[in-house]
Amino acid sequence: MSDILRLLARSTSVSKATAPSKPKQPAAPAPVAEVKLSTAARRREQKRRAAANAANATSQSPITLVTAPPPVADEPQAARNGKEEKKKSKKRKRDEVEKTDTEVSASNGSATLDPVDARSLLKQHKLKYTILATLGSRQELLKAAQIEEEDKEQEDKVVSKKAKTKKDKKKKESKEKAKEKGDGDGEAATPKPSTSTKLDQIFPTPIQTFEELRTSYNISKRLYDNVMVQRFTAPTEVQMGSLPLLLDGTRHLVPGLEECDVDLMTIAPTGSGKTLAYAIPAIDHLIRTKHEEGEGYEKGIRVIVLSPTRELADQIVNEFRKLLLGTGIKVVGMKKTLIPKERRRGGDSKNEDHDDDDSEEEDSESSGEEDSEEEATNGAVSRSKKGIAVKSEIMVATPLLLLHAIQLCPDLFPISKVSRIIFDEADVLLDDLFLSQTTSIVSHLTSPSLSFSFWSATMPSSSETLATKLISSHPSVLSGHKTRKLVRLIAGIKDSSLPTIRQTITYTASERGKLTALRQLFTSSLKTPCLIFLQTIPRAQALHAEIMYDLPAPNRIAVLHSNLSETARSKVMDSFRAGEIWVLITTDLLSRGVDFRGVNLVINYDIPTSVASYIHRVGRTGRAGREGGMAITYYTEEDVKYVRGIVGVMEKSGGAEGLQKWMLTSLPKTTKEEKKELKKKGVKERRAGAGAADNKKSRISTKSGYDRKIEMRRKAAVDVSKSRMVRRDQNDDEDDGESGSEWEGFA
Structure with a gap:
C-alpha cells in the first residue's frame, strides 16, 4: 500500500515538473478596437476572459491532495462556466454589453481630450457653453450649493498658497516704507469681495x-x-x-x-x-x-x-x-x-x-386619403x-x-x-x-x-x-x-446671419419705387428660385396680381399664405421644390425653419417686423454651407426709423455689400415702444384696414390715380353691360315660356 502511495506521489510530482508552462494570456486589446466589434463578438470575448480568469485562479491555488486529478480538469470547469453564463437572461447580457461599451467609450475617444486642447478647439469653431441656471428640488439645490462652495474654497486655498509669498513680500515692503515715513500702520488694505455676475462656463x-x-x-x-x-x-x-x-x-x-x-x-x-x-x-x-x-x-x-x-x-x-x-x-x-x-x-x-x-x-374629403397614406408609409x-x-x-x-x-x-x-x-x-x-x-x-x-x-x-x-x-x-x-x-x-455669432450670404439694402423712396426696382431686377439680374416676403396677406395677393405676367414664361409666379387650404399650400410647396415655380410670393409663414436648399435670392419687399424676422428670412438661402445666396431689402421713407437694426445685423455677419458707414451712425434709433408696435402690427402704412391716405401710400401699382380711375370706370361699365345682357336673356326666356303656354294650335 505504501508503495502505491509513493508511486502516486511520485507521478504527481513528475507531472508538475514536466507539465508545460501555461501560455501567457495575450494583453487585452485597446478599448477602441472593442467598440468596432459586433455584439456577438463582444459576448464571446467576455466568456473567453471569464474562462481564462477561472483557469488562472485554479492554477495558482496550492495543491493539498496528493490524489488530485491532473490539470486537464480545467477544460470541464471552463465549459461549466460557459453553460452557466448561457443560462443568464438576455436582458442581463444586454446590460453587461452596454456597460462595457460605455466604459470603453468613456476610457477612450474624444471625451478624454486634454482640457487645453478642448478649449482651443471650441474657440476655433466659435462654440460657447454657459450654464444659465441650476434647477431642482430644494434639497438637491442645497447640496449642489455646498459642493460648489467646497470647490471654490479648495480653489481659493490653492490660489492663496501660490499668492502667499507675494503678499508677504508686499507686506514687508509696505511696513518698511511705513516705518521710513513714520506711519504706525503698515498693513495693506483688505481686498473687496468680488461681485461679478458672470455665468459659469x-x-x-x-x-x-x-x-x-x-x-x-x-x-x-x-x-x-x-x-x-x-x-x-x-x-x-x-x-x-x-x-x-x-x-x-x-x-x-x-x-x-x-x-x-x-x-x-x-x-x-x-x-x-x-x-x-x-x-x-x-x-x-x-x-x-x-x-x-x-x-x-x-x-x-x-x-x-x-x-x-x-x-x-x-x-x-x-x-x-x-x-x-x-x-x-x-x-x-x-x-x-x-x-x-x-x-x-x-x-x-x-x-x-x-x-x-x-x-x-x-378635411372630410381628404381624411380617408391621408389616413391610408399614413398607415401605408410608416x-x-x-x-x-x-x-x-x-x-x-x-x-x-x-x-x-x-x-x-x-x-x-x-x-x-x-x-x-x-x-x-x-x-x-x-x-x-x-x-x-x-x-x-x-x-x-x-x-x-x-x-x-x-x-x-x-x-x-x-x-x-x-x-x-x-x-x-x-x-x-x-x-x-x-x-x-x-x-x-x-x-x-x-x-457662431449670436443674432447674426451666415457670412456666406451676400446682403444688400436699397432705398426706393416709395411703394412705386419698390415695384420699379423689382421689375428692373426681373429684366437684369434675377436669380431663381426666388422668395419675396411681404408684411400682410392682402399685400402678397396684390403683388402677385401685379407681377404675375412679368416673367417671359407663364405661370412661373405663385403666392403662398395661411388663407389657402392645406392641399393648395402643399401643392405650391411641391411645385416650388420641383422647379415649376420660379418666384414665390409669401408672408412670414415661410420665414422660419423651412428648408429650400436651392434658393438663390431672397427679396424683402416689405421690411421685416423685427431683427429676428430679418435673420430668419435671409436664412432661407445659403443653406447647409451653400455659397452664392443673395438677399435684397427694399425700404421707403416710412421705413427709415426701423432700418438701423437690420443694418447692424448685416455689419455683424460680414456679408454686407455696399454698406456705408453713415448708416451705422446716422440712422435714427428705434425705441422699445416702436419695436413692440412694429413686431405686433407691422409698419402702420401697410397694415390691413389702414386709412385712405395710408392705402394710397401702400398701393402696389405703378399707375397714377387718374389712370386707375379711368380703368375702374371701364371695368364698372363692362360689368353693368354684362348684367344688362343677362337680365335681357332671362326676360326673353320668360316671354317665350309664357307664349308657349298660351299656344293651343290651329282650330
Whole structure:
C-alpha cells in the first residue's frame, strides 16, 4: 500500500515538473478596437476572459491532495462556466454589453481630450457653453450649493498658497516704507469681495467626425448607417457642440455636469443643421430605451417636437423618416384628421398658429386619403372603434393642434411616457402668440425623466427667462433626485446671419419705387428660385396680381399664405421644390425653419417686423454651407426709423455689400415702444384696414390715380353691360315660356 502511495506521489510530482508552462494570456486589446466589434463578438470575448480568469485562479491555488486529478480538469470547469453564463437572461447580457461599451467609450475617444486642447478647439469653431441656471428640488439645490462652495474654497486655498509669498513680500515692503515715513500702520488694505455676475462656463469636447458617434458614443449601428447614407462630409458647428451633451454615452464625463440632468438651449444660424443635431440623440435615446425594456416595451408617444408652422412640421417629419429606416421607431405628423370628427371642436378651423385654416368639408374629403397614406408609409396610426390611436414614438406637431388632441382625446394620444420635448424655433413658441399653448402642453407631461431642449437662430433674453421658468416649475424638476442645469450653446455669432450670404439694402423712396426696382431686377439680374416676403396677406395677393405676367414664361409666379387650404399650400410647396415655380410670393409663414436648399435670392419687399424676422428670412438661402445666396431689402421713407437694426445685423455677419458707414451712425434709433408696435402690427402704412391716405401710400401699382380711375370706370361699365345682357336673356326666356303656354294650335 505504501508503495502505491509513493508511486502516486511520485507521478504527481513528475507531472508538475514536466507539465508545460501555461501560455501567457495575450494583453487585452485597446478599448477602441472593442467598440468596432459586433455584439456577438463582444459576448464571446467576455466568456473567453471569464474562462481564462477561472483557469488562472485554479492554477495558482496550492495543491493539498496528493490524489488530485491532473490539470486537464480545467477544460470541464471552463465549459461549466460557459453553460452557466448561457443560462443568464438576455436582458442581463444586454446590460453587461452596454456597460462595457460605455466604459470603453468613456476610457477612450474624444471625451478624454486634454482640457487645453478642448478649449482651443471650441474657440476655433466659435462654440460657447454657459450654464444659465441650476434647477431642482430644494434639497438637491442645497447640496449642489455646498459642493460648489467646497470647490471654490479648495480653489481659493490653492490660489492663496501660490499668492502667499507675494503678499508677504508686499507686506514687508509696505511696513518698511511705513516705518521710513513714520506711519504706525503698515498693513495693506483688505481686498473687496468680488461681485461679478458672470455665468459659469463649461468646456466639453466637441465631436470632429461622424465616425466618433459610433466609436466614442456607441450609437446604434443602424442609425449610424442612416446618417452616413445622407453623405454628410463633416458635422457642422452646432452638431459638433450639441451632440456630446445630448447623447447618453459620455455626457456624465463633461466637467461641471457630473451627476446632473442637462437641458439644452442652442442658438445657431439658419441652415446650420439643427434638425439633425436634435434628431440623432432623440432616436438613439429611443433605441436604447427599447433595448433596456425588452419584451415589456410598449409603443406610444415618447418624444414630442413642437414647431410653429405646419410646413416646418412636415419637413421635420421627412428628416426623421430618413434616419429611422430599419430602426423599428416610427414618427408621425399631427393632423386634424387624426382626431375623430365627433370629438373635434367647432373653432378648430380658426387656428392661431396658421395651420388650421381648412374647412370641415375639405378635411372630410381628404381624411380617408391621408389616413391610408399614413398607415401605408410608416404604420404610425391604427384604427379602432373609438378613433385613430397613435402608435408612433415621435410626434411632430404645432402647439394648438396638439393641445386640442391631448384635451379632447387623452385615450388616443397618451403622453404619460414622453421623456423628451423639443422646441424648434423656440423663441416663437415662447412668444405671446404661442406661450399659453406651449405651457399647457408641458403641464400635461408627467414623466419624471422629462428633458427639454430649445432650438432657434435667435433667442432674446426674455425667451431665456421664460424657458428657465418653464423648466423650474415642472413637477419632474421639483420632485427629482438630481439637480438640473440649463446649458446655453451659442454656435457662431449670436443674432447674426451666415457670412456666406451676400446682403444688400436699397432705398426706393416709395411703394412705386419698390415695384420699379423689382421689375428692373426681373429684366437684369434675377436669380431663381426666388422668395419675396411681404408684411400682410392682402399685400402678397396684390403683388402677385401685379407681377404675375412679368416673367417671359407663364405661370412661373405663385403666392403662398395661411388663407389657402392645406392641399393648395402643399401643392405650391411641391411645385416650388420641383422647379415649376420660379418666384414665390409669401408672408412670414415661410420665414422660419423651412428648408429650400436651392434658393438663390431672397427679396424683402416689405421690411421685416423685427431683427429676428430679418435673420430668419435671409436664412432661407445659403443653406447647409451653400455659397452664392443673395438677399435684397427694399425700404421707403416710412421705413427709415426701423432700418438701423437690420443694418447692424448685416455689419455683424460680414456679408454686407455696399454698406456705408453713415448708416451705422446716422440712422435714427428705434425705441422699445416702436419695436413692440412694429413686431405686433407691422409698419402702420401697410397694415390691413389702414386709412385712405395710408392705402394710397401702400398701393402696389405703378399707375397714377387718374389712370386707375379711368380703368375702374371701364371695368364698372363692362360689368353693368354684362348684367344688362343677362337680365335681357332671362326676360326673353320668360316671354317665350309664357307664349308657349298660351299656344293651343290651329282650330
